[in-house]
Amino acid sequence: MPAFLAVILTAMITDNFVLSKFMGICPFLGVSKKLKSAVGMGIAVIFVMICSTLATYPFYHYILVPLGIDFLYNVGFILIIAIFVQLVEIILKKISPELHKLLGVYLPLITTNCAVLGVCIINVDNGLSFVDSILNSLGAGLGFTIALIVFSGVRGRIEHNDIPDAFKGIPSTLVAAAIMVIGFMGFSGMI
Amino acid sequence: MSTKPETITNAKQNSPDYFYEFIKGIIKENPTLVGLLGMCPTLAVTATVKGSLGMGLSTMFVLICSNLLISLIKNLIPKSVRLPAYIVIIAGFVTIVKLVLARFLPPVSELLGVYLDLITVNCIILGRAEMFASKNKPLASVLDGAGMGIGFTLALFLMGTLREIIGAGSWFGLDIPFITNPVTLIARPAGGFFTLGIIIALVGVITNKKPKMEAGCANCPSKDNCPTAEKGEDK
Numbered sequence: 043m044p045a046f047l048a049v050i051l052t053a054m055i056t057d058n059f060v061l062s063k064f065m066g067i068c069p070f071l072g073v074s075k076k077l078k079s080a081v082g083m084g085i086a087v088i089f090v091m092i093c094s095t096l097a098t099y100p101f102y103h104y105i106l107v108p109l110g111i112d113f114l115y116n117v118g119f120i121l122i123i124a125i126f127v128q129l130v131e132i133i134l135k136k137i138s139p140e141l142h143k144l145l146g147v148y149l150p151l152i153t154t155n156c157a158v159l160g161v162c163i164i165n166v167d168n169g170l171s172f173v174d175s176i177l178n179s180l181g182a183g184l185g186f187t188i189a190l191i192v193f194s195g196v197r198g199r200i201e202h203n204d205i206p207d208a209f210k211g212i213p214s215t216l217v218a219a220a221i222m223v224i225g226f227m228g229f230s231g232m233i
Numbered sequence: 234m235s236t237k238p239e240t241i242t243n244a245k246q247n248s249p250d251y252f253y254e255f256i257k258g259i260i261k262e263n264p265t266l267v268g269l270l271g272m273c274p275t276l277a278v279t280a281t282v283k284g285s286l287g288m289g290l291s292t293m294f295v296l297i298c299s300n301l302l303i304s305l306i307k308n309l310i311p312k313s314v315r316l317p318a319y320i321v322i323i324a325g326f327v328t329i330v331k332l333v334l335a336r337f338l339p340p341v342s343e344l345l346g347v348y349l350d351l352i353t354v355n356c357i358i359l360g361r362a363e364m365f366a367s368k369n370k371p372l373a374s375v376l377d378g379a380g381m382g383i384g385f386t387l388a389l390f391l392m393g394t395l396r397e398i399i400g401a402g403s404w405f406g407l408d409i410p411f412i413t414n415p416v417t418l419i420a421r422p423a424g425g426f427f428t429l430g431i432i433i434a435l436v437g438v439i440t441n442k443k444p445k446m447e448a449g450c451a452n453c454p455s456k457d458n459c460p461t462a463e464k465g466e467d468k
Contacts, residue, residue, distance in 0.1 A: 117437075121324075
């Protein structure tokens with residue numbers, strides 16, 4: 043298997059951000075009720091993940107490391123992501139109102155989505171190259187989207203069933219997620 | 234302050250009751266099990282008791298410090314940039330915790346890994362900053378942070394205890410002799426979702442309250458300034 047495909051598939055399926063790393067659980071539980079919002083949130087996350095990797099990689103390697111303040115990456119990255127999300131929103135509004143309409147509502151939520159900060163930090167921690175970082179972010183974003191889309195289907199099915207009162211709402215959702223994670227464990231020996 | 238119920242009713246009528254500010258986060262408004270916030274660390278690091286306690290106490294430290302600092306400088310921060318300012322303050326304290334742990338408790342630091350950095354985006358901390366510290370006096374904010382931190386730590390400790398005993402047959406790294414066939418699935422990612430689902434259902438039964446139907450927007454601390462809240466999904 044070509045190396046670039048392995049990086050993407052690992053981040054997407056075997057090390058799925060939501061299902062095996064537990065990042066981005068809030069949108070996973072909050073926005074997965076309808077297929078349409080799951081897709082919108084997914085695309086917005088892929089977009090922001092790639093863009094913030096494009097910004098944080100040079101920031102870390104060409105500004106923080108030469109200055110010897112690489113321990114401040116956490117503060118820097120979160121600031122970059124926060125600024126970036128705002129910037130993306132403003133630019134999208136100007137140049138492509140349709141795309142803004144599609145993604146706009148999800149963008150503000152993404153600043154505090156731990157998957158975005160998580161992927162930037164993991165890229166730096168693992169010492170990935172620039173290209174690998176971007177592929178890893180792409181895979182992570184695709185994995186997030188897949189998890190959201192699949193789960194929105196599962197939720198549609200359980201919502202209208204007769205479940206015990208105590209399990210209505212979040213508890214049944216979490217148990218369903220557990221079963222889905224067991225399914226994804228089957229991929230673990232694949233790559 | 235002799236009996237508990239009295240204290241709570243007093244606090245409801247009038248705001249500055251320090252004992253209530255402290256005690257409310259532990260059970261009544263437990264951020265994790267009742268407020269359904271901070272799900273990511275609750276699922277990610279609770280496979281062992283050690284990881285749970287490390288994460289709980291680190292988060293509590295950050296929560297207390299950021300609450301104190303934010304309530305001290307709340308009038309200096311312009312309203313329009315307050316959220317980025319809060320996040321940067323929180324990230325600063327997270328960096329302190331990370332450096333201290335890496336120096337003095339390397340095993341815990343390694344165990345928590347990237348999740349230690351992700352305390353920055355824990356909704357509980359930003360939520361308390363926005364909902365409490367930015368409106369209250371320093372002492373009340375510190376007590377609120379301590380209470381919420383203890384509540385969070387207890388929830389994580391409970392998760393960690395259950396998952397380590399059932400999933401690994403040990404507690405805090407000590408083997409429990411009569412458990413010979415641990416259910417390893419519970420210590421794996423799937424078990425995290427499963428255990429949390431059961432615990433939240435139980436808490437709902439015990440407190441005799443209908444469990445909340447939604448995570449996300451309904452309880453999100455920043456829903457007031459978030460254009461997405463509720464509207465986004467119904468479109």
